[in-house]
Amino acid sequence: MNEPANKAATSAALRSFEASWRARPADGLAAMRGEAMQRFLALGLPTPRDESWRYTNLRAMAAMSFIDAPRIANGAVTAAPGESWIAGAGMSAIRILNGYPQLGAGADSGLAHVAVRSLRAVAESEPKVIAERHTAAAESEEGRWTLLNRALFVDGLHLRITGRVAGPILIVHAANCPDGSHAVHSRLIVETGPGAAATIIEHHLGAGGGTLLANRATEIDLAPGASIEHYRVFSGDERTTQFDSVDVRHGADSRCRQFTVVLGGALVRTDLRAHLGGIGAQHDSYALLAGRGARQIDCVNTIVHAAPRTTSNQTARAIGAGSSRVVFNSKVIVERGAAGAQSQQSSRGLLLSPNAELDTRPQLQIHEDDVKCAHGATTGRLDPDMLFYLLSRGIERSAAQSLLIYAFLDDVLTGIASMPTRRAIEDALVEELPDADLLRSFR
Numbered sequence: 001m002n003e004p005a006n007k008a009a010t011s012a013a014l015r016s017f018e019a020s021w022r023a024r025p026a027d028g029l030a031a032m033r034g035e036a037m038q039r040f041l042a043l044g045l046p047t048p049r050d051e052s053w054r055y056t057n058l059r060a061m062a063a064m065s066f067i068d069a070p071r072i073a074n075g076a077v078t079a080a081p082g083e084s085w086i087a088g089a090g091m092s093a094i095r096i097l098n099g100y101p102q103l104g105a106g107a108d109s110g111l112a113h114v115a116v117r118s119l120r121a122v123a124e125s126e127p128k129v130i131a132e133r134h135t136a137a138a139e140s141e142e143g144r145w146t147l148l149n150r151a152l153f154v155d156g157l158h159l160r161i162t163g164r165v166a167g168p169i170l171i172v173h174a175a176n177c178p179d180g181s182h183a184v185h186s187r188l189i190v191e192t193g194p195g196a197a198a199t200i201i202e203h204h205l206g207a208g209g210g211t212l213l214a215n216r217a218t219e220i221d222l223a224p225g226a227s228i229e230h231y232r233v234f235s236g237d238e239r240t241t242q243f244d245s246v247d248v249r250h251g252a253d254s255r256c257r258q259f260t261v262v263l264g265g266a267l268v269r270t271d272l273r274a275h276l277g278g279i280g281a282q283h284d285s286y287a288l289l290a291g292r293g294a295r296q297i298d299c300v301n302t303i304v305h306a307a308p309r310t311t312s313n314q315t316a317r318a319i320g321a322g323s324s325r326v327v328f329n330s331k332v333i334v335e336r337g338a339a340g341a342q343s344q345q346s347s348r349g350l351l352l353s354p355n356a357e358l359d360t361r362p363q364l365q366i367h368e369d370d371v372k373c374a375h376g377a378t379t380g381r382l383d384p385d386m387l388f389y390l391l392s393r394g395i396e397r398s399a400a401q402s403l404l405i406y407a408f409l410d411d412v413l414t415g416i417a418s419m420p421t422r423r424a425i426e427d428a429l430v431e432e433l434p435d436a437d438l439l440r441s442f443r
Contacts, residue, residue: 011045011062020068020183021151028127037151043144055327055359056269056298061241066183066213068154069098072176084174084203085428086233088420090167091201097174099186100155113163113196119156119187129158133189133219143271145243149185149217156187161226165198168418172203177210188218192226194251199229199418204244206236206264214242222254224278229257229417235264235428238293245271252278252307259416260287262297263428269298276303276310276338287316288412288425290432291324291356301330305341305371316347317409320356331363332375338368345375350382350408352401402433 021037045062046053087093092111095102101118122129157171175184190200206212214236220228234242242265248256262268274283289297303312318326332343349358362375382404390400409429416422 012065013062014041014045016065016067017148017152017183020066024152027123029123029131032131033151036147040144040147040151043147046144052300052329053298055325055329056267056296061213061267064181064211066181069175069177069182069184069212071100071154072097084170084172084205085235086201086203086421086424087170087172088424090420091170092167093170093172094157095172095174096157096186098176099153099184101157111165111169113161113165114169114198115160115162117158119153119158119189122158130189143245143273145215145269146217146245146247146271149187149215149245152183152185152215153187153217154185157189159188159190159200160193161190161196161198162193163196165196168199168201168421170201170203172205173214173216174205175212175214177212179210181211181213183213183215185215187216190218190220190228192221192223192228194223195225196223197227199231201231201233201418201421204232204234204236204242206240211239212236212241214240214244216242216244218244218246220246220248220256222248222250222256222281224251225253226251227255229259231259231261231418231421232270233261233263233425234268234270236266236268237264238266238295240265241267243269246273248272248274248283250274250276250278250281250283250310253280254278255281256283257415257417258283258285259412260285260289260299261412261425262289262299263425263432265295267296267298270300272301274301274303274312275306276312277306278310279307280309281307282311284313284415285315286412286415287314287318287328288409288429289316289318289326289328290429291318291320291322291326291358292432293322293324295322295324297325298327299329300327303330303332303343305332305334305338305343307338309340310338311341312343314345314347315411315415316360317412318347318349318358318360319352319405319409320349320358321352323353323355325357325359327359327361329359329361330375331365332373333365334368334371334373336367339370341368341371341373343371343373345377347375347377348408348411349379350405351379352381352405405433406430
């Protein structure tokens with residue numbers, strides 16, 4: 001096995017990650033794992049000196065040592081895993097527990113046009129399917145957690161979608177860890193055929209009695225004319241740190257609507273990289289970021305227009321309460337030759353506490369003349385005129401504030417096409433706001 005480029009791991013976390021890598025049994029992915037780990041160790045953990053990490057301090061996490069979460073046999077595919085409040089009628093659900101998919105003999109039951117395999121099985125039978133994949137996010141500064149995932153993932157899912165899937169596919173990322181500090185590394189690879197269409201929901205949950213570091217990566221390949229609606233919803237507890245990266249590669253005339261909803265966790269860092277490499281491709285992303293207590297949310301989007309007549313739209317709504325910090329960092333790159341590209345970025349933040357902080361950073365890098373690109377970002381407090389209007393109608397101040405907050409977030413909620421998913425997210429969001437009982441009566 002290759003030696004890491006930097007043997008002097010300078011933090012407890014780095015040393016524990018290197019120990020986990022060395023403990024991995026040799027498999028057909030050894031070369032890929034070694035290369036990724038060497039690069040990760042050479043880069044080290046991100047610090048505020050790194051441009052895309054300037055708002056996120058990992059000092060406390062760096063001082064911790066992590067061991068792999070244990071494998072737990074806990075049944076097969078279920079229609080409604082108890083841990084997920086998203087599960088509903090018409091959904092096909094798969095649980096990934098501590099990074100291991102719970103697949104039984106009926107793994108494909110109810111999943112017409114979808115072939116489901118565990119990544120461990122793919123690595124054993126066709127390691128090149130994984131080893132030869134090129135993940136653009138891992139080559140960028142913000143992608144070092146993707147590198148760690150490539151080195152340390154133990155299992156995950158491979159979905160091959162060949163047609164139009166009738167109902168949503170719910171993937172529940174659950175953890176059941178004892179006391180101590182545990183890490184989970186899992187991957188999801190989604191490949192589509194031409195004209196295929198599906199809705200995929202990833203629900204990320206917290207852990208049991210210990211501290212959890214969840215480092216997950218999703219790769220979506222869209223064939224020409226394919227369409228995917230993808231959700232990632234985070235609802236971990238205050239002991240959960242989540243790093244999640246999504247890499248989407250677009251073929252011609254493909255479509256992706258991607259939703260990021262953060263309603264829990266201590267530290268949640270989400271990365272999205274979409275590469276619009278096919279003519280006429282479109283990517284729409286929506287982010288609903290609820291800062292509460294001491295929660296820290298860092299949402300980073302990078303959209304690359306690499307072909308003519310491509311379109312991207314980004315909509316982000318963030319609220320900051322307590323001493324939380326919420327970051328929305330979006331970048332659009334229009335490469336030379338991407339004539340006719342259109343891009344729109346809209347980010348709005350609402351401060352609910354003098355101790356909360358919201359940071360918004362829209363960026364444009366344009367290398368082509370024939371384009372239409374715009375961005376807008378605002379951060380403020382509740383509209384005093386609207387608040388006065390509600391107060392004048394006899395609504396109590398806290399209830400009026402909650403109604404205005406809920407309305408502020410509606411730009412993201414109305415974009416959700418799956419009504420069961422939207423209702424579940426709305427219900428969970430209401431519980432994050434003051435006067436939840438009153439808000440329920442208005443819905």
